[in-house]
Amino acid sequence: MRLLWRDSRSGELTILVLALIIAVTSSTAISLFADRLQRTMTEQTADFLAADLVITSPGIQPASWIAKARELKLDHAQTAEFSSVLIENDEMLLASIKAVSDGYPLRGYLKITGDDYLQEQTVHQGPGIGSAWVEKRVLSALKLKLGDTLTVGEKKLIVSQILTYETDKQGNFYSFSPRVMMNNADLPATGIIQPGSHVHYFFQYRGAANALVEFNRWLKPQLNPSQRILDIHEDRPELGSALSRAERYLGLSSIIVILISGVAIAMATRRYTERHFNATAILRCLGIKQREILWLYGCQFLILGVVASGIGCLLGWIAQEGLFHLLRGLLPQQVASPGVLAVFFGFVIGIAVLMAFALPPLLRLKQVSPLRVLRRELEPLPTSAWLVYGLAFGVIGLLLERYTHDLKMTATILGVGLVTLLLLGSLVYGLLRLAAKFLPHLSLTWRFGLQGILRNTQASVSQILAFSITLVAMVLSFTVRTDLIDNWEKQLPENAPNHFALNIFSEQRTAFQQDMLKNNIQHSQFYPVVKGRLVEINNTPVQQVVSKYSQGEGAIHRELSLTWSKTLPEQNKITAGEWWQNEQAGQVSVEQKLADSLKIKLHDQLMFTVGSQKINATVTSIRMLDWDTMKPNFYMVFSPGTLDGYPSTFITSFYLPETQKNVLNTLVKKYPATTILEVDLILKQFKTILSQLTQAINYLLYFSLLAGFTVLFAAVYASLDYRIQEGAIIRTLGAKRSFLTKIHLIEFGLLGLIAGVITVVISEVLIYSLYSKVMHIDYSPNYYLWLVIPIIGSLCVGLAGYTGIRHVVNKSPVSVLREL
Numbered sequence: 001m002r003l004l005w006r007d008s009r010s011g012e013l014t015i016l017v018l019a020l021i022i023a024v025t026s027s028t029a030i031s032l033f034a035d036r037l038q039r040t041m042t043e044q045t046a047d048f049l050a051a052d053l054v055i056t057s058p059g060i061q062p063a064s065w066i067a068k069a070r071e072l073k074l075d076h077a078q079t080a081e082f083s084s085v086l087i088e089n090d091e092m093l094l095a096s097i098k099a100v101s102d103g104y105p106l107r108g109y110l111k112i113t114g115d116d117y118l119q120e121q122t123v124h125q126g127p128g129i130g131s132a133w134v135e136k137r138v139l140s141a142l143k144l145k146l147g148d149t150l151t152v153g154e155k156k157l158i159v160s161q162i163l164t165y166e167t168d169k170q171g172n173f174y175s176f177s178p179r180v181m182m183n184n185a186d187l188p189a190t191g192i193i194q195p196g197s198h199v200h201y202f203f204q205y206r207g208a209a210n211a212l213v214e215f216n217r218w219l220k221p222q223l224n225p226s227q228r229i230l231d232i233h234e235d236r237p238e239l240g241s242a243l244s245r246a247e248r249y250l251g252l253s254s255i256i257v258i259l260i261s262g263v264a265i266a267m268a269t270r271r272y273t274e275r276h277f278n279a280t281a282i283l284r285c286l287g288i289k290q291r292e293i294l295w296l297y298g299c300q301f302l303i304l305g306v307v308a309s310g311i312g313c314l315l316g317w318i319a320q321e322g323l324f325h326l327l328r329g330l331l332p333q334q335v336a337s338p339g340v341l342a343v344f345f346g347f348v349i350g351i352a353v354l355m356a357f358a359l360p361p362l363l364r365l366k367q368v369s370p371l372r373v374l375r376r377e378l379e380p381l382p383t384s385a386w387l388v389y390g391l392a393f394g395v396i397g398l399l400l401e402r403y404t405h406d407l408k409m410t411a412t413i414l415g416v417g418l419v420t421l422l423l424l425g426s427l428v429y430g431l432l433r434l435a436a437k438f439l440p441h442l443s444l445t446w447r448f449g450l451q452g453i454l455r456n457t458q459a460s461v462s463q464i465l466a467f468s469i470t471l472v473a474m475v476l477s478f479t480v481r482t483d484l485i486d487n488w489e490k491q492l493p494e495n496a497p498n499h500f501a502l503n504i505f506s507e508q509r510t511a512f513q514q515d516m517l518k519n520n521i522q523h524s525q526f527y528p529v530v531k532g533r534l535v536e537i538n539n540t541p542v543q544q545v546v547s548k549y550s551q552g553e554g555a556i557h558r559e560l561s562l563t564w565s566k567t568l569p570e571q572n573k574i575t576a577g578e579w580w581q582n583e584q585a586g587q588v589s590v591e592q593k594l595a596d597s598l599k600i601k602l603h604d605q606l607m608f609t610v611g612s613q614k615i616n617a618t619v620t621s622i623r624m625l626d627w628d629t630m631k632p633n634f635y636m637v638f639s640p641g642t643l644d645g646y647p648s649t650f651i652t653s654f655y656l657p658e659t660q661k662n663v664l665n666t667l668v669k670k671y672p673a674t675t676i677l678e679v680d681l682i683l684k685q686f687k688t689i690l691s692q693l694t695q696a697i698n699y700l701l702y703f704s705l706l707a708g709f710t711v712l713f714a715a716v717y718a719s720l721d722y723r724i725q726e727g728a729i730i731r732t733l734g735a736k737r738s739f740l741t742k743i744h745l746i747e748f749g750l751l752g753l754i755a756g757v758i759t760v761v762i763s764e765v766l767i768y769s770l771y772s773k774v775m776h777i778d779y780s781p782n783y784y785l786w787l788v789i790p791i792i793g794s795l796c797v798g799l800a801g802y803t804g805i806r807h808v809v810n811k812s813p814v815s816v817l818r819e820l
Contacts, residue, residue, distance in 0.1 A: 024312025028346025051204030108167025153190030309350030449746025577621035752797025756790030
């Protein structure tokens with residue numbers, strides 16, 4: 001303890017503690033974030049789904065299910081959700097209608113309020129017959145007040161309450177529209193639900209655990225592919241899909257922080273051990289054994305690890321509260337409290353990171369020879385490279401597997417990351433060696449400044465890579481967030497469709513098309529739509545083919561919009577096979593990305609289900625689509641005759657300027673069952689979600705920036721002894737303090753400049769790959785980055801580096817030379 005207190009005044013231990021605190025803060029924040037989300041979804045699953053067991057189906061509930069539920073003494077309820085346009089007081093609104101039966105919700109609760117909006121009331125029963133509960137924006141949009149009449153389809157309902165919360169609101173298409181809740185008994189009178197209508201039924205059950213298990217076992221064999229038991233991770237995307245991806249992304253980002261912090265810890269520990277070679281040699285002369293040397297210094301670092309990890313856990317607790325605040329728009333109202341085990345995980349990570357990156361340099365102290373007392377040049381052998389890199393990669397690998405849950409992906413990330421670091425390291429090393437050739441042609445000040453970088457090339461490469469990786473993460477986050485939306489909007493053709501018309505019945509199609517022409521509305525082709533699921537590929541269940549987190553995984557967990565067409569849809573391009581030469585039934589064309597994801601090839605046999613019926617089709621072509629046209633696009637297009645006899649509706653898209661919005665009133669009055677979707681509303685919601693997730697990611701990347709600075713200071717302190725001696729000799733030879741200041745600023749300024757240039761190159765390559773291969777938007781070089789990032793890197797690194805060694809300039813040459 002006495003030795004540790006004396007060493008605490010040295011700079012390298014301060015940097016080591018700071019780097020460890022940053023790493024633990026980051027890992028603890030993410031651990032708490034993930035733990036709270038997981039426990040929220042586990043503990044409150046029933047409340048989120050409004051029941052103990054929920055089945056979704058495109059059709060009504062079989063009577064046998066209700067009979068079996070009653071036999072097992074299970075309470076049951078059901079809801080139906082669909083979209084409809086409401087018109088009141090010459091105002092129009094696309095609303096999400098939810099018809100609920102008596103007994104809903106079986107779990108959880110609803111919240112309603114009156115005109116004053118102050119006294120919110122919690123209830124456990126939906127609206128009665130003849131009444132409707134609406135969200136506040138329905139009243140303002142339709143100029144209504146409580147007690148007024150609201151017409152849904154052909155049924156008039158009395159608006160009796162304002163709905164402020166529903167426990168099981170789904171995160172799907174319907175959540176974009178304001179809610180209207182009505183009693184299920186009033187649904188037939190609306191006349192909206194017709195054969196082929198796009199409606200989702202949810203059958204809910206509640207009861208004893210053993211009865212639910214028996215009911216589940218009895219029910220599963222009867223479910224067809226279009227029916228399924230809901231799962232909290234898949235059916236509440238705002239808690240499942242979106243937040244799981246956010247958790248994974250944040251977790252992988254925290255690994256970057258840990259890796260950069262680990263580099264700083266290794267650098268700081270290296271200088272610490274080198275400064276203790278002489279003291280260790282004296283201790284060896286006094287009879288202390290090698291294992292006792294290791295125990296002596298190991299205890300010091302263990303104490304440092306415990307203190308720093310404790311501080312990091314406390315800061316991580318605060319940081320995760322900030323994350324939940326940034327993501328409040330994606331979270332439920334009630335979130336589980338932080339767990340102690342998650343904090344313990346962050347603490348363990350701190351100790352593991354310290355041991356992985358600090359132990360290899362510490363082991364050198366064990367090898368110090370007593371002869372060093374007489375021979376100062378006698379240094380211990382370096383630690384085995386296998387141990388140095390093996391411990392570090394082991395810890396990083398375990399963390400990667402924890403966040404990806406995929407050994408193959410973990411191995412891929414480690415392999416690609418290692419190769420990338422080696423290539424970048426070689427590139428930076430080559431640039432530094434090339435710069436060395438220009439030394440004779442530079443002025444004295446610039447020559448000394450550049451020599452400061454070239455003197456310890458290994459440390460300089462480590463600093464440049466650490467800062468480059470940090471800056472790349474920041475640049476990608478800020479750039480992609482803006483360009484993702486801006487470029488997408490710019491690529492839309494002029495007068496691109498901004499509305500979709502769904503659920504147009506076959507008998508209304510001709511009249512609807514004539515009304516569009518009469519009002520000079522530009523529209524795309526009318527496509528028939530049949531809802532179905534892909535269940536088998538070449539007699540193999542599709543779940544066995546799809547890979548996790550792929551596009552195909554999302555496609556097989558929901559109903560697809562199936563269509564047929566005699567001609568190739570506009571702006572579709574055949575990439576393999578041929579469009580049907582004859583119009584024989586049983587042929588299908590598949591979208592290219594989905595085909596790649598599901599490993600579908602030409603002549604494969606696909607099986608689909610529509611309701612309880614099965615359809616077989618042969619793949620005769622693969623198509624590439626342009627999804628940015630805002631026109632109807634389909635994963636699957638069948639040959640004419642394949643889907644004959646199945647209930648279908650039509651879909652089209654059209655452009656309507658703001659000045660013609662009143663035309664929508666005429667259309668929805670004439671076609672009340674047709675749904676008009678405004679794309680602007682979805683885009684606004686998309687921007688909101690993207691902004692919140694990006695803020696959270698940026699929030700964590702600030703830790704990366706702090707970790708990057710610790711690497712810089714660690715590298716500075718690693719060479720501090722040499723810099724002090726060099727400064728003393730230069731000043732003894734007549735140099736002024738201003739000369740030392742200039743060469744230090746040049747050295748660190750060049751370091752930041754190189755890191756900035758490397759950052760821009762890597763960023764542009766990654767952005768090009770993302771835009772061209774993933775987002776499919778036009779790429780153009782960002783010349784603004786080429787100017788700003790190197791300057792920012794040079795200024796930040798230059799000032800930070802000089803701050804770390806400013807006292808070198810003021811060190812007395814006499815005192816330094818006497819200590820040599």
